[in-house]
Every structure is written in C-alpha cells, then in structure tokens.
Amino acid sequence: MESLQQLFGRFLALPQESQNKLESILTEKTLQKGELWIQEGEICDKIGFIERGLMRSFYYKDKKDITISFSTKGEFISSMSSFISRMPSYESAEALEICQVIEFQYDQLMPLLIEDRHVAYLYQRILEQNYIELEEHLIFSKFKSAKERYLELMETKPYIIHKASVGxxxxxxxxxLETLSRIRATI
Amino acid sequence: MESLQQLFGRFLALPQESQNKLESILTEKTLQKGELWIQEGEICDKIGFIERGLMRSFYYKDKKDITISFSTKGEFISSMSSFISRMPSYESAEALEICQVIEFQYDQLMPLLIEDRHVAYLYQRILEQNYIELEEHLIFSKFKSAKERYLELMETKPYIIHKASVGxxxxxxxxxLETLSRIRATI
DNA sequence: CAAGATTATTGATCAAAGGCAAAAAATCAG
DNA sequence: CTGATTTTTTGCCTTTGATCAATAATCTTG
Known part of the structure; x- marks a missing residue:
C-alpha cells in the first residue's frame, strides 16, 4: 500500500499524527470481479477508498438494476445516505474487476472525527466532494440529450466502456440499452 | 428572532458558547417578494437559514429559467457548490414571497469551524442533509413519470402550489409547463 | 373598472426514446 | 473446438411528453 499521504494527497495534507490514527483503523480488502461490497437493505457502515480497480453502485427498480455511479482508483465509495442516516441502504456496490479497497468502519471513524479535527476536516471534504459530484450528475443527466450524455461519458470516463455492460x-x-446501442452505432 | 436553539433544534443541540459565537456573526435580512438573494455568476459567500417565507433556487438554460429547488421555513439555503468550491455560482435564488433570512458569511463562518468543533459539526450536518436531499431529488426525478412526480410534490410540498408559477x-x-397544466386538468 | 400584460389552458402535430422481438455477435463451459 | 448461454444489435411499432399556436383566465395599473 502507498502511504495515506499519497492516497489522500488530492484531498488534503494530513498531519502525521492524524495519518497514524487513520492507519490504525483502516483495513485493506481485495475484491474479486463481481463481488458485492455493499449490500442493499443493510446499513452501510463503511467508507471505502479505491486503490485499484473499478466499482459500480446500483439499485433495483422493479427487477432491473440501475447504475447510480462508477467509482475508480483514487475515489471514495460508500452508500453515503445510509452511512449518514444509519438507515438501510437502498443501493448496492460491486467490483467490476479485481479491486483493492481501503475500508474505514463507521464505528471507528466517528470517534476519530470527534477526537481529531483534521480527520473531521477530511470527512467534511469527502462530503463536499460527493455533494458536488452528485450535483454535476444531476444537471448532467437532466439537461442533455441521450447522445450528449453518452459523448460526455466517453470524454470523462472512457475506461468504463470496456468494463461495464451496455445495460x-x-x-x-x-x-x-437499445437506445445506447443505437447511439454507439452512429459514432 | 427566536433563539438559535429553537431554530437549529431539528439539526442538533449546540452548547451555549457555540450558540453565542454563531449569534455574534449572524445577520438578519428581510427579502421582498421577487428579490434576488443569490446572484448567478458571483461567488456565493453565504449560507442562509429561512425563518419565514418561501424561496426558489434556479438557473438559466438557454433563455428559460430552470428551478433547482424550493426552500422554506426551517431550511438552509445556499449555492452549496459555489460556497464549497469558491467558484462563481451557476445558480440564483429569489424570494417567492416576503422572507426572513438569517445569514452566515463564509469569511466569518469558516474560522468558527476551525475554532469550534460543535460549529464544525453543525456544518457537517448541513452538508449531510443537503446531500441526502439532493440524492432523493435525483432518484425522484429520474424514475417517475411526469404525473407521479407532480403527485409526489403535492404530497410533500403542497404549499408551493400557491406561491410558484406553473412554469x-x-x-x-x-x-x-403545458404538460404540467394538462396533468393538473386530469386531477 | 377597463385595457393591457402576463400566465394558464387547450388543441394539434411531432420527435425522441422506450418496449418487444428476432437476429447476430460475443463469451463461457465442458 | 463446439454447443449453450449471455450480451448486443437491429427492426418495427408505440408512448410520452415537447413544441407551436390559439384561446382563456388572471393579474396590474392607470
């Protein structure tokens, strides 16, 4: 594993002591392709930081599964609303390929937030980041045509194409999925 | 003005000292109907807490204005993404009727977050709350038909009907707006 | 209160994307 | 390698809701 410093570098610089505290509570996990990491219906008690691989968050609508987001190396993943509210998660998350994930457990992270304001600030930054990404996605999905949405995804996250199905x-x-298939045929 | 204790009661109980600090930096403002409170293009440097009235956040797409959210008594309002990122806001906010708003300025609130962990926690809670609401709206708007969306709004925020236009x-x-008008005709 | 302006409703037509079904291609298992 | 399964593509038809246009209702203001 790289140092936390490197990992979180894009978020903020943490004092050594705070890093040590975080390191003392993290666990590393390897996920196999297709492995479920968050299970719908359970309270999500962890935040993950993806060191390697691509993951997908989704939920079920009728009997079809609907993708909420793709998350990759260098990004945090969780069922934030469940993690925050302590209610059962309506979403699941799975690995689309072999993944390496650093996990922080709610019960261990929360005391640290109270104890260490740098860690609290890190959490704040994660929340802020998540908020902005969600808002961008909302606007993105609301005001572009099907084709524009696809083109923008190609632009910003082309690596997804090879690892996720058309559906x-x-x-x-x-x-x-038929519409997406047709759009791809025209490009 | 009611005490901050009452105002924020639904979020969390603040120690008296933290309340005093917050009270020392807040300003109260009365907005006339139609008055703009956040201006698109400017960096949003404030978070408001609505004591009275109904407000609307929106932005311009082509030349039409698009409502992002309605906020009412007991809720916080801001252009969160601008407040967080310090980039110009793409959204504006206006009063749909006479409103009473408590304002917290970025430059005064941020030092308090560092100085006082209870205030930092309040801010965390506001972020979390905003996140969850945004997520609900995303799912809400994504997976319901036009009629279902209208019915749900009627259910959850019926007071909006009398204060906002059909558009x-x-x-x-x-x-x-034609579709909404037709939906209303069938109910 | 009346004329003008704004907002809402209704009608007619159209386009984007969805649903279903079949064919084609890709992937997997033995 | 080959048959079976899954995934993707394509064709055809339908549906939802958008757009354009005209009329009706409501709100403003002199």
Whole structure:
C-alpha cells in the first residue's frame, strides 16, 4: 500500500499524527470481479477508498438494476445516505474487476472525527466532494440529450466502456440499452 | 428572532458558547417578494437559514429559467457548490414571497469551524442533509413519470402550489409547463 | 373598472426514446 | 473446438411528453 499521504494527497495534507490514527483503523480488502461490497437493505457502515480497480453502485427498480455511479482508483465509495442516516441502504456496490479497497468502519471513524479535527476536516471534504459530484450528475443527466450524455461519458470516463455492460452504462445514462446501442452505432 | 436553539433544534443541540459565537456573526435580512438573494455568476459567500417565507433556487438554460429547488421555513439555503468550491455560482435564488433570512458569511463562518468543533459539526450536518436531499431529488426525478412526480410534490410540498408559477414548478419537475397544466386538468 | 400584460389552458402535430422481438455477435463451459 | 448461454444489435411499432399556436383566465395599473 502507498502511504495515506499519497492516497489522500488530492484531498488534503494530513498531519502525521492524524495519518497514524487513520492507519490504525483502516483495513485493506481485495475484491474479486463481481463481488458485492455493499449490500442493499443493510446499513452501510463503511467508507471505502479505491486503490485499484473499478466499482459500480446500483439499485433495483422493479427487477432491473440501475447504475447510480462508477467509482475508480483514487475515489471514495460508500452508500453515503445510509452511512449518514444509519438507515438501510437502498443501493448496492460491486467490483467490476479485481479491486483493492481501503475500508474505514463507521464505528471507528466517528470517534476519530470527534477526537481529531483534521480527520473531521477530511470527512467534511469527502462530503463536499460527493455533494458536488452528485450535483454535476444531476444537471448532467437532466439537461442533455441521450447522445450528449453518452459523448460526455466517453470524454470523462472512457475506461468504463470496456468494463461495464451496455445495460449497466445505459441505466447510468438514463436511457434504455437499445437506445445506447443505437447511439454507439452512429459514432 | 427566536433563539438559535429553537431554530437549529431539528439539526442538533449546540452548547451555549457555540450558540453565542454563531449569534455574534449572524445577520438578519428581510427579502421582498421577487428579490434576488443569490446572484448567478458571483461567488456565493453565504449560507442562509429561512425563518419565514418561501424561496426558489434556479438557473438559466438557454433563455428559460430552470428551478433547482424550493426552500422554506426551517431550511438552509445556499449555492452549496459555489460556497464549497469558491467558484462563481451557476445558480440564483429569489424570494417567492416576503422572507426572513438569517445569514452566515463564509469569511466569518469558516474560522468558527476551525475554532469550534460543535460549529464544525453543525456544518457537517448541513452538508449531510443537503446531500441526502439532493440524492432523493435525483432518484425522484429520474424514475417517475411526469404525473407521479407532480403527485409526489403535492404530497410533500403542497404549499408551493400557491406561491410558484406553473412554469417554475414545471421546470422543477422536469417537464414543460403545458404538460404540467394538462396533468393538473386530469386531477 | 377597463385595457393591457402576463400566465394558464387547450388543441394539434411531432420527435425522441422506450418496449418487444428476432437476429447476430460475443463469451463461457465442458 | 463446439454447443449453450449471455450480451448486443437491429427492426418495427408505440408512448410520452415537447413544441407551436390559439384561446382563456388572471393579474396590474392607470
């Protein structure tokens, strides 16, 4: 594992002592392709930091699964609303390929937030980051045509194409898989 | 003004000292109907707490204005992404009726976050709350039909009907104003 | 209160994307 | 390698809601 310093570098610089505290509570986990990391219906008690691999968050609508987001190396992943509210998660998360994830447990992280204001600030930054990404996605999905949404995804996250199915990508882009297939045919 | 204790009661109980600090930096403002409170293009340097009245956040797409959210008594309002990122806001906010708003300025609030962990926690809670609401709206708007979206709004925020125009509500519900008008005719 | 302006409703038509079904291609297992 | 399964593509038809246009209702203001 790289140092936490490197890992979180893009978020903020943590004092050594805070890093040590975080390191004392983290656990590393390897996920196999297809492995479920967050299970719908359970209270999500962890935040993950992806060191390697691509993950997908999704939920079930009728019997189809709908992709909420893709998360990759260098990003945090959780069912934030469940983690925050302590209610059962309506979303699941799975590994789309072999993944390496650093986990922080709610019960261990929360005391640290109270004890160490640098860690609290890190958490604040994660929340802020998540908020902004969610807002961008909302606007993105609301005000672009099907084709524009696909093109933008190609632009920003091209690596997803090879690892997720047409159906998984289509539901993320809020269109049917047939529509996505047709769009791809025109490009 | 009621005490901050009462105001923030639904969020959390603050120690008296933290309340005093917050009270020392807040300012109260009365907004006239139609008055702009956040201006698109400017960096949003404040968070408001609505004591009275109904407000609307929106932005411009082509030349039409699109409602992002309605906020009412007991809720916080800001252009969170601008407040967080210190980038110009793409959204504006206006009063739909006479409003009473408590304002907290960025430059005064941020030092307090560092100085006082209870205030930092309040801010964390506001972020969390905003996040969850945004997520709910995303799912809400993504997976319901036009009619279902309208019915749900009626259910959860019926007071909006009398204070916002059909066009303002329609853009919030992501449909044309004609469609909303037709839906209303069938109920 | 009346004329003008704004906002809401209704009608007619159109386009984007969805649903279903079948064919084609890719992937997997033995 | 080959048959079976899954995934993707394509064709056809339908549906939802958008757009354009005209009329009706409501609000403003002199």
């Amino acid at each position: 998984q990508i289509a539901s993320y882009l809020d269109m049917s | 303002q509500i329609a853009s919030y519900l992501d449909m044309s």
